[in-house]
Amino acid sequence: MATSTAPRSYPVHVDADLDPGLSRGLWLVKWILAIPHYVVLAFLWTAFAVLSVVAFFAILFTGRYPRAIFDFNVGVMRWSWRVAYYAYAALGTDRYPPFTLADVPDYPAHLEVDRPDHLSRGLVLVKWWLLAIPHYLIVALFAGGVAYGVQGADDETWISISVIGVLVLVAAVMLLFTGRYPQQIFDLVLGLNRWVLRVAGYVALMTDQYPPFRLDMGGHETPTATREPDAPPPAPLTAPPARPRGWTTGRIVSVVAGSVLVLTGLGFAGAGATLALVGATDRDDGFLMSPSISMDSSAYAITSEDARINTEGAPDWLPEKVLGDVRVTASSGSGDVFIGLAPTADVETYLVGVARDTFREVRDGAAVLDPVTGGAPSAPPADQSFWVASATGSDATLDWAPEDGSWTFVLMRADGTEGVTADVATGAEVPVLDAVVAALLVLAGLTLLAGALLIAVPIRTVARREQ
Incomplete structure (x- = not known):
């Protein structure tokens, strides 16, 4: 056993002991075993984020980090460090992490943060983003924020790479084949994790002391002095963990x-x-209108897909109160256009054998049209009597009160000739x-x-x- 002979220099303290008898293959399934912790931590970090905002304003107005919130947030960081140490941030122990915010004395991983009596009101405005930028860049390299694009057969794939991840993978492979976790890798992994957690404590507003640009390697932060040979070993700590200051x-x-x-x-x-x-x-x-979409077709007509409206069983007033009237506008700089709405069956009868395009979707800001081959229509669209709503002009506007049925919108040149070009927008009143x-x-x-x-x-x- 060893005891520290020097004071800890930074208020975020990260310590861990490497288990001597690590399983060769357990690390292969720890990602499954740790799932319950990941689920709980997802909720705890949600609370951490909300309480950190509360702490931000408390520091801004009072210069103090509320102790109850401080203890809770430190507990979340402590819990996360134990899980990370068990899993793939270190693989330093096979002992399953306890479900508690409190420190567990006999668990091999520990995290403590010294609560300051006073914090700078002005520094809280900038330290978590502006001042921490140099450390963010370093932590990104350490913990996996660096991504590289790999060109595959079909598309580019992004791979996130971290120094900690690579080192832990090397240690895991050596553990698998030799049964030993190299001490030098462990010391470096702990130093990198310690750097990351110090930065986490700083940007979480727990201290005004800027994290040092120093890699303190090893399981413990400070030099130690060896006990006298005749000193008896301390009794193991088996007391159950206490809740951190009332957090049941x-x-x-x-x-x-x-x-x-x-x-x-x-x-x-x-x-x-x-x-x-x-x-x-x-x-x-x-009317709430969509952005205009440019539609350009060499055919005789552009039609919408079949729009089916069925309000059977709903109150008669529902379409009017929810959607209101529908509006379609078409603006063309190359002559008058015709826009019309009619039952789908009547449109199909009119345009049977006619070359036309069917509007499918908007992709990358452009209309996607599916062509149907054919010839010219038998007569201009305005000569037809089946339209329930229609408009003609260089700036045509069609208004329609929706009703049950199967409907199709049609866009054509007013004279029925080929080549349809217009900017089209749709909208509705949406009184609801x-x-x-x-x-x-x-x-x-x-x-x-x-x-x-x-x-x-x-x-x-x-x-x-x-x-």
């Missing part, structure tokens, strides 16, 4: 659930605000939009309130226990 399972679940609700509420609010902005700025004469916006904003308010309560109550309870 119920309070942790409450904070996680509250964080999910807060993010959901922000999503509702963002969607509602976006729809409100669209409704206020993008309406044209009461205001109701949707209101519902989203109400849902946002309710979920944000519920989430805030689920977060605030356990944090306040923990803070009171610490007083």
